[in-house]
Amino acid sequence: MSAGWHTQEPASSEGIPLQKGSKALLKAYYANAHLPSPMGGFLEPLSVRQESNGAGTILLECSSSSLRFELSVPKANRAEKAKVKAAQEAGDVPLCPRHEDPVQRLQRIGGHLVCPRCGVRFGRPI
Numbered sequence: 032m033s034a035g036w037h038t039q040e041p042a043s044s045e046g047i048p049l050q051k052g053s054k055a056l057l058k059a060y061y062a063n064a065h066l067p068s069p070m071g072g073f074l075e076p077l078s079v080r081q082e083s084n085g086a087g088t089i090l091l092e093c094s095s096s097s098l099r100f101e102l103s104v105p106k107a108n109r110a111e112k113a114k115v116k117a118a119q120e121a122g123d124v125p126l127c128p129r130h131e132d133p134v135q136r137l138q139r140i141g142g143h144l145v146c147p148r149c150g151v152r153f154g155r156p157i
């Protein structure tokens with residue numbers, strides 16, 4: 032760690048923030064694929080955290096170095112929220128729009144519909 036890290040937000044951080052290549056990692060995570068670690072080996076998901084702004088954070092551990100990393104999951108966009116709402120209104124089980132195989136049901140947590148796999152809020156139960 033070099034100087035200048037004071038601009039980060041270490042308060043709730045349990046791992047090293049992954050920035051470079053995070054888009055590809057997210058895509059692999061959504062698809063339930065292996066996540067290559069920047070240290071070699073693979074990243075194993077340890078836990079999923081919900082952020083107060085509706086985004087999620089996934090804590091990962093590297094299989095070769097045991098270093099822990101955090102992958103930030105972007106908040107739901109308007110199209111995703113609309114898709115979830117349409118499913119609810121049609122009487123269907125609301126699914127996380129980001130996982131296809133296997134699909135993931137959203138859970139009611141604290142008045143929100145939250146994906147347990149990515150920690151993102153997609154709306155409210157109706």
Ligand SMILES: [Zn+2]
Nearest residue numbers: 127146148149
């Ligand atoms: Zn999800």
